[in-house]
Amino acid sequence: MKNVLLIGCNGQMGKVVQEAIVAHPDVQLVAGFDRLATTDNLFPVYQDFNEITESIDVVIDFSHHSMTNNTLEYCVAKKLPVVIATTGLSPEIMTAMTAASKEIPVFYSANMSLGVNALIQALHKIAPILEDDFQIEIIEKHHRFKKDAPSGTALLLADSINEVLAQPKEYIYGRSGNENENAMSEIGIHAVRGGSIPGEHTVLFAGEDEIIELKHTALSRTIFANGAIKAALFLEKQAAGLFSMNELLNEN
Incomplete structure (x- = not known):
């Protein structure tokens, strides 16, 4: 004990x-x-x-x-x-x-969370395979009282992806307008705040004709x-x- x-x-x-x-x-x-x-x-x-x-x-x-x-x-x-x-x-x-x-x-x-860290291990294997042909976006959602945005976990996921890429990508916090011509060299990180959401993180790999989403939801x-x-x-x-x-x- x-x-x-x-x-x-x-x-x-x-x-x-x-x-x-x-x-x-x-x-x-x-x-x-x-x-x-x-x-x-x-x-x-x-x-x-x-x-x-x-x-x-x-x-x-x-x-x-x-x-x-x-x-x-x-x-x-x-x-x-x-x-x-x-x-x-x-x-x-x-x-x-x-x-x-x-x-x-x-x-x-x-x-x-053990689940989030298992997700990180999966990203280490997936990200290098998709690096050249897929745009990467991270969307995180938390309760309205959370004090930091983006979340530490969203940054952890982005860092985990970047550390295994041949060419690390720039972080873009939110997107506005139509300035997306450099999106392939970026990781978009987006924060949502509302209600009592314990925590939700989605990593989106968006290709021309296919999309892969890896998602972790904290239920408590x-x-x-x-x-x-x-x-x-x-x-x-x-x-x-x-x-x-x-x-x-x-x-x-």
């Missing part, structure tokens, strides 16, 4: 992770960290890392990216493995994460919570380093 410290425990995703941990036989939530104080939690919730006294085995961070540096500093100081499940990270934060991974195990993915946020727990347990066996869903999926 691994003791978990959950950063962002009272946020929208944090509450889902709480429920997933309670239902999981191999982890238990012993402490949380959140800017929002509440008396509803069944575990201590801190707003100062220095006040945490519980024995922690692994940290899961589903907070805002403004917290990520503080999380990394705490984990390095305490020599704790950490799962970073926060999106919208700046290049500076990514650099800090890489530095931290030289001292502790760090797991990072812009999307903790539980898939992200379960993926983060799998990542936390995966880190138990790892030395210092930076890990992603690719390593987890290929573990066996």
Whole structure:
């Protein structure tokens, strides 16, 4: 049984992770960290890392990216493995994460869903085959409260395609007018916001007389919570380093 410290425990995703941990036989939530104080939690919730006294085995961070540096500093100081499940990270934060991974195990993915990461592996095989003859568009849909657009997952999918192409393509965020003559050298990325959509991503390969669509739909946020727990347990066996869903999926 691994003791978990959950950063962002009272946020929208944090509450889902709480429920997933309670239902999981191999982890238990012993402490949380959140800017929002509440008396509803069944575990201590801190707003100062220095006040945490519980024995922690692994940290899961589903907070805002403004917290990520503080999380990394705490984990390095305490020599704790950490799962970073926060999106919208700046290049500076990514650099800090890489530095931290030289001292502790760090797991990072812009999307903790096993399905999305299986989709990425499929894209690695499909994209080079279709590169010369198909235009690529990515459409993502999320709930109206999502703070970043396009989503981190949409960018992750675009990056995953670009890294296997002979000629990487330019990202175009939305299209307007009729300036599409360079579409074959671009990846169009489009964001839709509305209602309570947990998350939907479609990768469209459009050829002259045929279309291929690869689509992932999140029916609930539980898939992200379960993926983060799998990542936390995966880190138990790892030395210092930076890990992603690719390593987890290929573990066996």
